[in-house]
Amino acid sequence: MSEDYNDNKTIHAQSSETMGGGSAGVTPDMDYVRPAEIADQDLYHGHSFITKWIFCQDAKVIGVQYFLLATFTGVVGLILSWLMRLQLGFPGAAGFVTAEHYYQFVTMHGMIMVVYFLTALFLGGFGNYLIPLMVGARDMVFPYLNMVSFWSFFVAVAVLMASFFVPGGPTGAGWTLYPPQTILEGTPGSGAGILLMCLSLILFVAGFTMGGLNYLITVLQARTRGMTLMRMPLTVWGIFTATVLAMLAFPALLVGALMMSLDKVLGTSFFMPTILKAGEVLEYGGGSPILFQHLFWFFGHPEVYIVALPAFGIISDLISVHARKNIFGYRMMVWAIVGIGALSFFVWAHHMYVSGMNPWFGFFFATTTLIIAVPTAMKVYNWILTLWRGNIRMNTVMLWCLGFIVTFVNGGITGIFLGNVSVDVPLSDTYFVVAHFHMVMGIAPLMVIMGAVYHWFPLVAGRFLSEKLGKWHFWLTFLGAYSIYFPMHYLGFIGVPRRYYEMYDSPYVTSAVGMNEFISLAAFLVGAAQFILIYNIIKTLKTGKPAGKNPWKANSLEWLTPTVPPEHGNWGDRLPVVHRWPYDFSVPGAKDDYITQTTPPSEVSNTGVEKT
């Protein structure tokens, strides 16, 4: 490829003089974009099936691979949640769900959904597909490493799934893996299960680091000419900041998993104090179980934002495009993303108010936690202010956006309950927590993923997904999920603890039997509704309406490739040149209600563009 682009610099230097516009007010240098400083990227072009689709170095294919594998793990997580709800709603109905199995399902469901589904899907899936396209690069800067990243993820998933088939089964320690119980008998899967879990996490982190370096350096170094940081779509800002968090947070998980494995295999005592088990004192001593919790949540809380920040970014772009209006307060949005990301490293112990750590920490962590509410609230205001006086297309994508706002605000508010240390005391470890994090970290990001799928599917596959099926999918998912998690908070108020296989006949929980049945039925329905999307995708690939170029009339670069779907190398002969931010919708004086990022000022010189 390098031969084709040897004269790159000259091409680029010329392209800033495309000023035949001729309208009044055009000055000779108004379209000037500084020349390129580095030569174009040299890409490896695969020719065989294997190099094109399996061991592939094209970020777009890798993105789709990540997406498909993450979705597979998500379906496994979904089926596990069905089995759990079967037991909770109708205890004993499925005889094979013993207490051991129940806890294994709880654990695997949690770990799969948080790490292997959401994280992999947002960063590996959307990150890979969108970053190079949105910043105007030909590919990620290290394509080979990017390929290895996916295959590490693949092996991590394989190891994780293998733990279902080892003696003792997968770990049933809860997704937080709190020692000492994690590696002691009395917890299901405390042998091979937990070791495979640790190994899988280590592989995941290693693979993710390779991908993460790619995302960061691509955003920092490979943006096309004119694409300043403050002209990047918020999707890129969200994924970029989330990746920075991941680079800093995942090492804590990695060492935690490593130290736990050593405690298990070599009998070290990082997390193990003196323990009396079945009348015998074990050969451990002097370790601290709380140390693991600090390591886990130093990863675990940023992890929440590793999922949330890409979701914030993507939803901002979807709302803006489909409300035909610029995102309100772009600079505020960028700084909110960066600020939330930075603050997220100072709040981890709000998961540990009643863990037995020094209770005086509570003052500090409650304060930092509630400070985060301010930039987060600003983002919410800006989303709804983007709708205000917009021209809102009520299509499937917008429905997912609206569903996101409702569920995210709901889950954010309940987060204020839990972050406010003394309010957390009665609610922690109850179903209020379960309802809270599923609403804010499960359903809200899922709404974004679905919105993003309906939005970008025409780019990836060149065809529109069926709107009719999409609306069924949305309403069943949104109404179903809301009726699962909204009432569930009230179980927490009663005091129903989480991670209970069965409630017996505690006086204050018998009243919850009916609600548990209802929640289970809703969960079965919502899970089943997801297969509408799979059907929709298969049907669309065969018979869907062709989308053509830039079907949503968006501004950002990913829609402006010479071919749809974009080919390897993305941009044909010439890299695009960027002249403005991606949110010039409905600019007064402009012919259309959108001005793409590549439109030079001279072509729209009679408009009232404010922010470029």
Next chain:
Amino acid sequence: MHPGIIFFLVILGSILFHIFTPWYWTDVASNWGGMDDTITLTFWIGGGVFVAVCLFMVYCVFKFSYKENRKAEYKPEDKKLEKILTWATTLGVVALLAPGLVIWNSYVNVPKNALEVDVMAWQWGWQYRLPGKDGKLGTTQVVNVNDNNPFGINLDDPYGKDDVMIQSDVLNLENNVPVKILLRSVDVLHNWYVPQFRAKMDAVPGIVTFYWFEPNKTGEFEVLCVEYCGVGHYAMRGGVIVQETQEYNKWLDQQELFSDLIAKQEKMETEKTKLVKK
């Protein structure tokens, strides 16, 4: 049907559910009613924001639905509005945080007259120990725990001899007397929680953790373990009976002291040796 109507009904339904829910907290039976009040305050402020944001969204959806000939407003930023919203939110957050921290302050400062109770957790059950006449609990060690010393009390600690050992997983407490729960565990994490008392804290092997409360309603309550502790977690229950002073003292007098246990064992030992000698 316009989608806005369904979103509106969801918001309306949420409010109605909250007002008419039959599922709500149990009557508080300790001094931590302030936690309930903070929850109520958070419901008003947070719930207000939730409803306001969602209704504004619904309004926008109705008012600004797509029309071919309309153009959206072009206004990238509004510094003044953003500033107002930032400060209003900050104010709301402070209003919620302040009472929360005040209550936390009393949560971590235990009253001097609180009765210390040793709650020892294991997979999967609870046992309790009260200080004797000297008002102090003897120190303990996990390695000391055996059939003759179920709490692992250090035998050379003079404070331990008169400790009251309760032979049941039900603990009796005196109404209106503050209790400092000292939690420890011999194996894994546990958490001693009575929903009606609101308070909780993990029991962590290797250290002693604490929290306090003052029961203010007599009656029987169920204890739940609320920190996952392995496969028997859900079955790890216990009980608390809160009594008036007279009944409580009657119960207390019936409990065995550690010195009684030691004496009993010594007697058994001497009888055993006598038997052997014979």
